[in-house]
Amino acid sequence: MDGISTAFNVLTTTPAIFAAIGGVAWGIIGGALPGISPSIALALLLPFTYGMDPITAIVLLGATYVGAEYGGSIPAILINTPGTNAAAATVVDGYYMHREGRGGEALGISLQSGVIGGLIGLIFLIVFTEPLSRVALAFNFPAYFALGILGLSVIVSLSNGSLIKGMMAATLGLMIATIGTDPLSGVTRFTFGEPELLTGIEYVIVMVGVFAMSELMMTANTPDWGKTDGKQTRIKLPSFKTWRKLWKAQGIGSGVGIFEGVMPGAGGSIAAFMSYNEAKRWSSEPEKFGKGSEEGIAAPEAANNAVACTALVPVLSFGIPGSNSAAILMGGMLIHGLTPGPMLFQKEPEFVYGLFGGLAVANISQLFLGILMMTPALWLVNRPKPYLMAAIFALVFSGIYSIHNSTYDLYLVLLFGVVGYLLRVFGFPFLPLVLGLVLGYLVEANYRRSLELTAGDHRIFWETPISLGLLSAAVLFLVGSAVRDILVARKAAKKVAEGAQG
Amino acid sequence: MRFELGRIAGAAILSAGLSFGVAGAVSAQDYPHDTVTLVTHSSAGGGTDVFLREMSGFLGKAMGVNFVVENVTGGSGANAMAKLATSPADGSIFYGTTPTYINTSLLSNPEYDFTDMEGVVNVFLDPQIVFVKADSPYQTLADLIEAAKADPTSVPFGVTTPGSLDRQVMEQFKEITGVTSPVITHDGGGELLISVLNGTVAVAIGEIQELGPQIEAGEIRLLASYTEERLPNLPDLQTAREQGVDLVVTKFRGIAGPKGLPQEVKDLWAAGIAKVLEDPDFKAWYMEQSLIPRLMPAAEYEPFLAAFAEEQKAFLIQYGILQQ
Missing domain, CATH: 3.40.190.150 (Bordetella uptake gene, domain 1)
Structure with missing residues (x-):
């Protein structure tokens, strides 16, 4: 309880509490702008923190990270554009609900789930930093590989019925993931001599292209211009009755997020997808996923906010940033003379508890700021379509341009817009593509590194307990869904046959 | 200021x-x-x-x-x-x-x-520093070389990225000593450090400012520096040259x-x-x-x-x- 009084003391004697609120506000705005990922929102803020005292500065950065992870869901729901990588899983059900005129409700679910996920993640960060840091250490190459494979097995349930099309889309995603520098040999692959492609294609460019640009093209195709989309212009937090339906999805999301946040290299987007899938698997209405399921928003949003908290575990316990955002946060600590790592808790307890307190304030104030900022956002997207589409186009382009200040990325986003358009026209699902993209590198690099360790001996994958467990889970899941699909198909066929007889 | x-x-x-x-x-x-x-x-x-x-x-x-x-x-x-x-x-x-x-x-x-x-x-x-996990059996470069020669795959070397300077140094080290252990690349210094701490790789190269917290906490141990002279703030750390590996980075x-x-x-x-x-x-x-x-x-x-x-x-x- 010493920690709580320290935190309280720090928060009441420094401007940290204002930093927490301001950080969340800026984070929500930054996260909502496509192209401004949480890490860019943090990087933009970093120079302003040089003159602040260390706690205020780091609370500001931490709160921005929290806000940005939530902010990404706003354009995902309202304009079919994930504002951040981790919001890609929210797009499907969120935008579906918005088109049904339930956008305010979707925003409310995302906000409430984000706050719950964030608070659960924070509690785990505060109470279990030590054991969680062991989870990060336990994951070696074969374990990461198996985690990636388990993630890819999700394709089966994300394919909306057409497994072949889902696999094709996922393969395309995996292929895009190979562009750039080979993780082991350093040879450049499929870069065609373009220095812009050396570090690979940013996920957000593919996601914005596939989701947002193709949406703009589709809208241009079906001129329905005079009308506005929704009728509902108020954010609506889930009622207690709805929440009773959501807690399971939120719990799954938080759990997956806590786990993935701790591991360097896994991160928010993988957590969002895995929790989406797990929520679907354990849901009582899995058929609603992809068609405006509330749980389909609750799980990934709880997950990515939980990630924002537990991503601090490797920073605080090893001094190792698990994501770009965590790296910038760590840079901020270094600038202020704080050395993250195993000695931080002993040497700077005031700082650590102050940071925890600040994050608690940030997560709670997110609820109020979210409600405050949602009404104007809803009003904006209910403007006449021609204005809205033009504004989205400008927003997306300026956001993408700002990633590297490069016009090259604009051509890329247009290219992926065309890819997304074709996928829509031919009825391919998007999520497998995005999943292949975010998991391709993880799977490939860790598969090859494992074999490098054993000089090509595959036994390492079943001799490593974590890897064995995760791979078995993937196999069980694949076989289970195949059997279920066959049974469903047989039942349907039987019905048709009976119908023909009768 | x-x-x-x-x-x-x-x-x-x-x-x-x-x-x-x-x-x-x-x-x-x-x-x-x-x-x-x-x-x-x-x-x-x-x-x-x-x-x-x-x-x-x-x-x-x-x-x-x-x-x-x-x-x-x-x-x-x-x-x-x-x-x-x-x-x-x-x-x-x-x-x-x-x-x-x-x-x-x-x-x-x-x-x-x-x-x-x-x-x-x-x-x-x-300065580039050779380091191992604190409980590693290797006390000197000589221990490391001996073990790697006896069973190359049991002593994997960790480096950051494939085209990095530390990869180059590791390959030079292998050339000079005649060791054939695998060189495992990572996505960056953080991942490499985790690999050392969880024992995936036996040894790695890094820089003091990145390793400071781990050194202080006693999680890792330094074996050698690839410098011409010993470092002023680590006077007990031998250079690679002193240990018979003629390599300065x-x-x-x-x-x-x-x-x-x-x-x-x-x-x-x-x-x-x-x-x-x-x-x-x-x-x-x-x-x-x-x-x-x-x-x-x-x-x-x-x-x-x-x-x-x-x-x-x-x-x-x-x-x-x-x-x-």
Whole structure:
């Protein structure tokens, strides 16, 4: 309880509490702008923190990270554009609900789930930093590989019925993931001599292209211009009755997020997808996923906010940033003379508890700021379509341009817009593509590194307990869904046959 | 030190600049510009960024110039090189060098590369350290070599990225000692450290400023430094050479500029750097970071960079990273 009084003391004697609120506000705005990922929102803020005292500065950065992870869901729901990588899983059900005129409700679910996920993640960060840091250490190459494979097995349930099309889309995603520098040999692959492609294609460019640009093209195709989309212009937090339906999805999301946040290299987007899938698997209405399921928003949003908290575990316990955002946060600590790592808790307890307190304030104030900022956002997207589409186009382009200040990325986003358009026209699902993209590198690099360790001996994958467990889970899941699909198909066929007889 | 917040280029995301200058203090010979831009490809808070910002405070005093650090990220330095190569060679803009920009030039064939710039002055060398997990059985390089020779795959070597300097050092180490252990690449220093801590790799190379917290917490143990002499703040750490492995690594940090800089500008820089390296406050900072001061004026730095690039190129070709 010493920690709580320290935190309280720090928060009441420094401007940290204002930093927490301001950080969340800026984070929500930054996260909502496509192209401004949480890490860019943090990087933009970093120079302003040089003159602040260390706690205020780091609370500001931490709160921005929290806000940005939530902010990404706003354009995902309202304009079919994930504002951040981790919001890609929210797009499907969120935008579906918005088109049904339930956008305010979707925003409310995302906000409430984000706050719950964030608070659960924070509690785990505060109470279990030590054991969680062991989870990060336990994951070696074969374990990461198996985690990636388990993630890819999700394709089966994300394919909306057409497994072949889902696999094709996922393969395309995996292929895009190979562009750039080979993780082991350093040879450049499929870069065609373009220095812009050396570090690979940013996920957000593919996601914005596939989701947002193709949406703009589709809208241009079906001129329905005079009308506005929704009728509902108020954010609506889930009622207690709805929440009773959501807690399971939120719990799954938080759990997956806590786990993935701790591991360097896994991160928010993988957590969002895995929790989406797990929520679907354990849901009582899995058929609603992809068609405006509330749980389909609750799980990934709880997950990515939980990630924002537990991503601090490797920073605080090893001094190792698990994501770009965590790296910038760590840079901020270094600038202020704080050395993250195993000695931080002993040497700077005031700082650590102050940071925890600040994050608690940030997560709670997110609820109020979210409600405050949602009404104007809803009003904006209910403007006449021609204005809205033009504004989205400008927003997306300026956001993408700002990633590297490069016009090259604009051509890329247009290219992926065309890819997304074709996928829509031919009825391919998007999520497998995005999943292949975010998991391709993880799977490939860790598969090859494992074999490098054993000089090509595959036994390492079943001799490593974590890897064995995760791979078995993937196999069980694949076989289970195949059997279920066959049974469903047989039942349907039987019905048709009976119908023909009768 | 006076902080001047506010030169945040609103639209230019990520290239947010921070003017960090100290005005006044007129030197004997005036520098031809009042404000000098220092470009880095590292993002805010990254290694070179912190180094330039820290140094520019002291350097501003020594040279009577306001320094502005600008982060031109992207393309692993390609964007920053393009900016430098197309800027006037009048002493108003410089680049913070690390081996990265030479590597990128060799690997990606960008429109502008390191040959469009020239070395102005070198400031530091980053000592490279061999380290193992604290409970590792290896106490010296000799132990390590012996174990690796007996069973190569049981002693995997960890390095950061495939084209990195530490990979090159590991491969050189294997060549010198005749060891055939696998060299395992990672995505960066953080992942490498985790691999050492969880025992995936037996040994790795790093830098003191990154390893400091782990050293202090007793999680890792240092085996050797690839330096010519022992490090002043780690007097008990033997060099690789002392342990019979004749390998010295020169990872440099310095300043380069657009090609065709006037000689007097280069001389003013050499004089300015010589002065800041003696500044007691700056000295305290760089000693703590375990940086080795190594002033090389332009006449020496330019051939040094050229030789480094040649060596790097030979390495990249030998390991198939670069096609000839």
